[in-house]
Amino acid sequence: MCGICVSRRSLLALGAAAALAGCSQNAETGRRQLAFVSDEQLAGMADQAWAQVTAQFRPVRDPAYHQRLARIGRPLAQASGRDLAWEFVVLDSPEFNAFVLPNGKVGFFRGLFDFARSDDEIGSVLGHEVGHIVARHPAERVSQELAVQAGVTLAQVLLSNGEDGGQYAGEIAAALGMGAMYGVILPYSRKHELEADRVGVELMREAGQDPRAAVSFWERMIARSADQPKPPEALSTHPADARRLTELRAVVSA
Ligand SMILES: [Zn+2]
Numbered sequence: 028m029c030g031i032c033v034s035r036r037s038l039l040a041l042g043a044a045a046a047l048a049g050c051s052q053n054a055e056t057g058r059r060q061l062a063f064v065s066d067e068q069l070a071g072m073a074d075q076a077w078a079q080v081t082a083q084f085r086p087v088r089d090p091a092y093h094q095r096l097a098r099i100g101r102p103l104a105q106a107s108g109r110d111l112a113w114e115f116v117v118l119d120s121p122e123f124n125a126f127v128l129p130n131g132k133v134g135f136f137r138g139l140f141d142f143a144r145s146d147d148e149i150g151s152v153l154g155h156e157v158g159h160i161v162a163r164h165p166a167e168r169v170s171q172e173l174a175v176q177a178g179v180t181l182a183q184v185l186l187s188n189g190e191d192g193g194q195y196a197g198e199i200a201a202a203l204g205m206g207a208m209y210g211v212i213l214p215y216s217r218k219h220e221l222e223a224d225r226v227g228v229e230l231m232r233e234a235g236q237d238p239r240a241a242v243s244f245w246e247r248m249i250a251r252s253a254d255q256p257k258p259p260e261a262l263s264t265h266p267a268d269a270r271r272l273t274e275l276r277a278v279v280s281a
Pocket of ligand 1: 223
């Protein structure tokens, strides 16, 4: 997809087309990304999604859970440089999962929370989640989802003329009202997961946490999933596989 953005940019250099709204360069990752939605639109979708998720999975009653999660998460949020209304909540479900929404709400399931053996292991998950925000993955994913819902291909959108999404602006605006909110809680791609791992390690370092905990945590996650049936992946997924661990080890020891 970003290859298309780059070639579009080449076209611009040739003076062949108008400015492409909705494709911007991310300073953190260096990739060009689709972004048809504004931060305000994203935050609105995220507020709705958060209300739905916390109605389905209630926060745990013991405030000590949330206090510990917030204590670990706050320095990571600060290191992110993203001025959001960050909130860290442990949700009362045995699932091994966590997710972040583009309004700064982080949901961390009790199953995963209790599995962690140290603050830094919890920090490694939170660093990864905050990393998705730093890398602006929600905007990119929602934009992809919008293009699909609008019934146009990304190539069509990117190659259309005009400003603000070109001739497909109407379709995209319509799709915004068609449950695009769901896009903020769809699983991330493998590329996004690896990118969030890498940014997460950087955030942990800045926050004074030990990123080696990310490696030990994933080693135990992989050992666990080896003898467990795969749980349903309702929210953002974190595939525990060998390749991911290999890349994580390389980033941590770099
Ligand atoms: Zn992730």
